[in-house]
Amino acid sequence: MLRLAVVLLILATPSHANVPRADVPRVVVDIPPIHSLVAQVMEGVGTPELILPPGLSPHDVALRPSDASALAQADLVVWIGPELSRAFARSVDALAQGRVLGLLEVPDTVLLGYRQGAVFSELGGGDEHDHDHDQGSRDPHAWLDPVNAALWLGAIAQALAQIDPTNAEAYTENAAAAAVRLGTLQGAIDTRIIPLRGQPFVVFHDAYHYFEARFEIEAAGAIALGDGGAPGPRRLVEIGQAAQDLGVTCVFVEPQFNAGYVGATLPREGARVGVIDPLGFALTPGPQLYETLLTGMVASFEQCLGAE
Structure with a gap:
């Protein structure tokens, strides 16, 4: 009788999806630089999973079964967007069940188009920031602008806070501290690049x-x-x-x-x-x-x- 009562109690308990989250969300990230930004926001709370490890070009990569499983089980997928890896984009579309944050779509992200030809037409030019490129021409390597990276920290913190409100304050504080560090880094790089x-x-x-x-x-x-x-x-x-x-x-x-x-x-x-x-x-x-x-x-x- 006791065993039967336990089984009935389990069956009567609401599913995990219907109760407040008490655990840290499972977060999956596409490439190492973005994984680093997410890891900074999650520091002290949890650790994101990296799908495309160093040594692999995202332009031409095939996912392992374990990667597909991670995408399917993720509460949040953070990635650049489909322009960087069409193969990864197909997997996200087919497998991701949780929230998906495409960083190129974050408002106010600086977007540039691919330059045309082998020789760029105007040496020293091309620094006009264009927010209106269509998806076929957008250059996805936007993480190499630390201004974008600093902006994305806030978007990542917001996405995490929405699925894990218990740790929202930690995410927000981590993102703010990381943005300050990026500002310092940007200034240091600029000084070294000038000569x-x-x-x-x-x-x-x-x-x-x-x-x-x-x-x-x-x-x-x-x-x-x-x-x-x-x-x-x-x-x-x-x-x-x-x-x-x-x-x-x-x-x-x-x-x-x-x-x-x-x-x-x-x-x-x-x-x-x-x-x-x-x-x-x-x-x-x-x-x-x-x-x-x-x-x-x-x-x-x-x-x-x-x-x-």
Whole structure:
């Protein structure tokens, strides 16, 4: 009789979805830089799960069964948006049952379009912030602008507070403290970038427009397409000629892409190759990754453009 009473009591208890949340929400994030921002907001409360770990390009990735399960069970999915990874977008659309926060859709986010061609038409230009690009032309690498990152901290805190009001104050306080740190970081980077402005350089793919525009250090061109697609022979010839004409002395490669194309872009003796990484390829995921990522990028600029 006692066992039967326990079973009946369990069946009569309201489901988990109908009672106030007492546990920390399960939060799933797409890429390491965004995971870092979410981890800062959740610090002291919980830890978000990272779907696309360092070392993988989000432009071309297949989810594991465990990733699909995490998406399906998540209370909140925080991601850049469909432009960064169509494969991930399809999985979000098919599997996500909880709330989905697309950061490119957060109001007042600075949005830029992909630049056209291998050689960017106006060196030093392209820093006009456009909020009206259609989804096919929007450059999704918006996390490389710390102003966007600071804005998103508040949006992340708000989304978390709505599904976990018990910890709303902690989320809000964490977001505010992280935004202050990002403001300090932005000022420090700007000071270090000033001596490097005006020097022509080429990037491997057009992933750095937000960083370049924010800190007024625009690239002359990109070897590969903005989505990481392999460049064709015509594009390589075009960027190689431009590098020679503009006196490019530095080409930046990325650890997750084939650097074999760089030789065609460095016709000058003494030209240097630097490494920059928009995702944190060699960094440990966590709250510190975002600041470490941007600090490492500016150090790479200094080493390649500031070298004698």
